[in-house]
Structure formats: structure tokens, C-alpha cells
Amino acid sequence: MKKTSHPLLLLAAMLSGASCGAKSGTRLDIALSPASGVPASQAFPRPENAPVRALRPDEAPDEMAVAKLLGKDTTCASLQLRNLPDALLVDRVFAGLEAAGRVLTLEDGRTVTWGFKHREANLQTVLITAEDGGLELVAVVDDVLSLTAGASDAYPSVEEYERKISQLRLEPRVVGIARDQASLIAAYPLLKRWMQANLLGFNxxxxxxxAACALMPDIHLPIDVYLAxxxxxxxxxxxxxxxxxxxxPLEAFTR
Structure with missing residues (x-):
């Protein structure tokens, strides 16, 4: 991707940004199933051979490429997203990269980039690029609560986990937009693995x-996927x- 900076990244501390969230879509099954059926190109090296580094402000994703994928005038309301319906989706994407941006590079040159909104870590963004650097998929992730209740503990049951989500008035939501159907098929397993790491709180x-991993087969998150x-x-x-x-490896994803 062309390395340009979106204003939301350069002025992160000064912006309140936009958030999107809704009860919609199918359910994202994040069970830790074997990776059978995944193309060989999605195999991953050991963590020490898979560099994870911080996303620098001067290498932010190309705003024009993101806007082309999403539609430059697409608003939250266009995808039936509840919060701030007049906000542009491209602004929500960059808001989710304001803080703690990370880039994970695969053996074949593809990358997974993710981050959080400044002071609102419940608003996240994920971008996945192809071997040639072209943008394959963008996802916005809202209100996903970690399965780990503390540094080493996990919620004792799915019921307790869901009760906590209700108490916090969270509305977990994942929206993914892919370049085309082939890109969706290639990138979705990577997004799914990122979601598993996200549920563990990264690192x-x-x-x-x-115990947290044992709960994953019964955790389902609302997700909608779109083509560009x-x-x-x-x-x-x-x-x-x-x-x-x-x-x-789940530990390849850091925060």
C-alpha cells in the first residue's frame, strides 16, 4: 500500500472520532478448529521468524485506496451501523488505527495490520494486504470483550462472559469489506485468526x-462481510x- 497518513492518525490525541456498531449479520464462529482446507499460502512461520512491528505514523495505509474499497461516501448508516450514522466509514477505519498500531508480515509478503482508537480500545481496525501490497480486506471491530477476566484468569462460563458484555452495555460487532470474492476467501482466515488472538487479549x-481457549467453540460474534x-x-x-x-501462532499477534 502507498504510505500516506490520514488526518485521524496524525491528530489522534485531538480527535474524538467515529464509532460504528449494530446488532446485525451472521455469527462469526471463532472455534479453534484445525486449519485443514486453508491454502498452503496461508501457512505461517514460527513467531520468531514472523516479524511484528509497530505501525509508524508515516506509513499509514493509503487513504485513497481505503476509500476506493469502502466507497468514499459510504457512511455507517449505509451498512446499517447504528452509532453516528452520518460518519464516513473511511474515518471509522482510520480512527481504529490511532493507537497501538501493529504490522505482522507473513512469509509470502502479505501483511495484517491492526490497531485501536485513541483512548477507546474497544474500537479496532484490521487491514490485510496481498503479496503485492494491494489492499485485500478492511474490517472494523467494535466492543469485543477479551475472554480473559484478568492477567491469568478466564470467565468461568460463556454465560458469565455474556453477562459481563450485557453489564458493560457492549454490542460486539465485526464488519469486513473485501476487494473481491477471491480476496475475501484469501483474507478471511487471517481475520478469523486475528479475532481469536483478540479474544485472548493479544500477547x-x-x-x-x-480455560479461555476452551470457551472459544461456544463464542459467536455478529459479522457481516461485503465486497468493495x-x-x-x-x-x-x-x-x-x-x-x-x-x-x-496466536502469540504472533501482539499489542
């Missing part, structure tokens, strides 16, 4: 949080792929 693994806008239109909603997560 973690199932060895560290066995064409000719200035809004993205087109499509069926969420039924694919397993990519075989990337």
Missing part, C-alpha cells in the same frame, strides 16, 4: 489461557465464508 496463547464498492456505490453484502482460521 497470549492457549498454553497461557487454556463499484462506481461510487456502497459495498455489496455477501455470504460470510465458512472457513477455518489460518494456522498462525
Amino acid at each position: 497470549s496463547s492457549c498454553e497461557k489461557h487454556a 464498492a463499484k462506481g461510487g456505490s456502497v459495498p455489496v453484502k455477501v455470504v460470510t465464508p465458512d472457513l477455518p482460521a489460518a494456522s498462525i
